[in-house]
Amino acid sequence: MEGPNPTPVSVRAIVAHEPAIGKPNWKLEHVRLRELKSNELLIRMVATGVCHTDLIFASMPSEAGPYPKVLGHEGAGYVHRVGSKVQNAVVGDSVLLSFQSCSACKNCKENHPSYCQQFSALNYSSEQEVFQMAGGSKPSGCFFGQSSFSGYAIVKESSTLKVTELVNDEEELKLFAPMGCGFQTGIGTVENLTIAGSQDTIVIIGLGSVGLTAIMAAKMKGCAMIIGVDRVPSRLEMATSFGATHVFNTSDKKLDLTRDVKALTGGNGSTITIDTTGNLGLIASGMDFTASRGQMVLLGAPAMDASLAVHLASFMQYIPKMIQWYREGKLPIDKIVKFYPVEDFQSAMSEMEAGITIKPIITW
Template sequence: MSPTQAIVCHDPVEGKRQWILEPISIGEPNEYEAIVEMVASGICHTDLGCGTAPDGTPGFPVPKYPRVLGHEGAGYVRAVGKKVTKVVPGDAVLLSFAFCTRCHNCQYGAPGYCAKFTELNFVGNAAAFPGSKAEPEKQIGGSFFGQSSFSQHTRAQETSMVKVTHLVNSREELSMFAPLGCGIQTGAGTITELAQANPNDKVAVIGLGGVGLSAIMAAKLRGCRNVIGIDRVPSRLKLAKSLGATHVVNTTELTDSLVEEIRKITGGSGSTVTVDATGVMPLIQQGIEFTANQGKMILLGVAPMDAGLEVQVVPYMVTGKQLMGSMEGGVYPENYIPQMINWYKNAKFPVDKLIKFYPVKDYLKAVRDMEDGVTIKPILLW
């Protein structure tokens, strides 16, 4: 065992998360793992949900508390398992999700739809961290998304690692790219890969957090005719405009319905690509309605587990609309993450406008700022 430190999630108390930055230990990597020293960890809303929900909550099949989360990591490889071939010690890596490589979707589709996605990314390893020297018997769950990057040193699955040694010039640049492995690739990939958006498309994005704003940037990059950002926070609407939105809609200031407003902006047709990044059912229902005939409605936001949609089958059928779910943007991270880095370096994908850095000791402030809407994408620096 080697000592390190991590943000450990303990049992919530009266619904309030109990996250503590504390010393823990890490064991040797298994044959398909590497030890990665983190330089930066992005915080995602999935971390907040999985670090607050009580054990046994439906939809959160994570190890019992205590557990280490984090799934937007950036760092340097320090050791590798005997069967790891992708990286060597010293390589710079960005961390993304884990997948089996063997199922139908991994081989012929997109690994975000892996048959073992839940098992590999959420269930993880209930004893990933053996505890600390003071409490060696206290096992801590991890391998969240194959990485648990809220630890200064972590055991990362080989499939979760994307080698970027030759694409980054400094520790600072590597840190800035930490969120590419989840939220940003999800938003961008939904537009460029799943929707296959083109200049004829009229794109509407509901919810302008990190995922939604990444979708806005990708729609601008693809030259879409209309790029509409929908939110209720003025600062996010303003940022969306700076990132390429041609129109923004503040849902608190509507005189007509949202459906009527989107149809007005799009010349009556509705949006040919609609992305929901909120998980709010009334907004999703309206999104389906204002999506154009033969358009795509793509779900990104996490709705309540028992939520359902009302769709009248025959009227829906004759519109030719598609209702799709997006997991990780439908991308292959090893290809897509380097592409996003190149877009950034060519001034086409300004991810730097979404982020704010925090020393890891200020992790609680970073979480509060994210929840309060002060910061779009906080990144913790180790």
């Protein structure tokens, strides 16, 4: 490997093994890293957000991708070493991590890397033999160009954003880890994809980290009516505190979502509907209550073989905006995260899957 600092002999990683009865089979294990390539960086992680995409990929049968593997795609840390061709960061820099792009297709060249023509191939397919465990097993890595469920990770240059001048300290760097995926998906959908404004009535179905940050963004855009939909009372209360003008609880047996949204909007329905759940019943209701000439955006994956949502904003340009909004008090992301030391990663995974925690962040 290249650079002045020694390579870690052994690091801890959360390794996904073949699922047991369709459930993720995670283990915290010691691994070694392969040699660093010229377009890669070695990052010392300080935090990694947990995303539902990680849970989905850890639940897939081995036919969809061999096990063991290291996942994680919301990393935050410091540059420990750099490959000879890396130009966007140097040793010691603070970085946030996101998806990988090819940098060569039409969309990448036009500064829309989230629509990279090779997005699926680069991000959903892990690279073989990035790690090595005792006994000779070699887990795959570079998931989303990073596999940040590891104390140190080999990261592709295109997945790396230098934020040395943007963060005040390591605690902020940990807090900002989910900006690489969940937070920017919710915010970017409202601001860049739907181009929401003061004339819009927006309904956001599912109030996890994507949905709640979409609520925050809708408030920043001054939407006339902001409606949050979920089954967890605490999340509905949180949505109200973040700017939702109305909320609906889907566990209420008297609720008819199509009827009630239309009644609330004078029969017009919503001009923008965003589903983050992948629940087919809720998606059908959303289609019914979305106004003529309205927009409906599907971010949730309704089945394991469905297409996953991609990031809807340019990573390199968008994160500085989110950091500024956080400093201005417009993006209270600190209220929806919970930190877990890596030893408690199982709690982070299970509490997210159960809906107890909105956005877990694992700290190294």
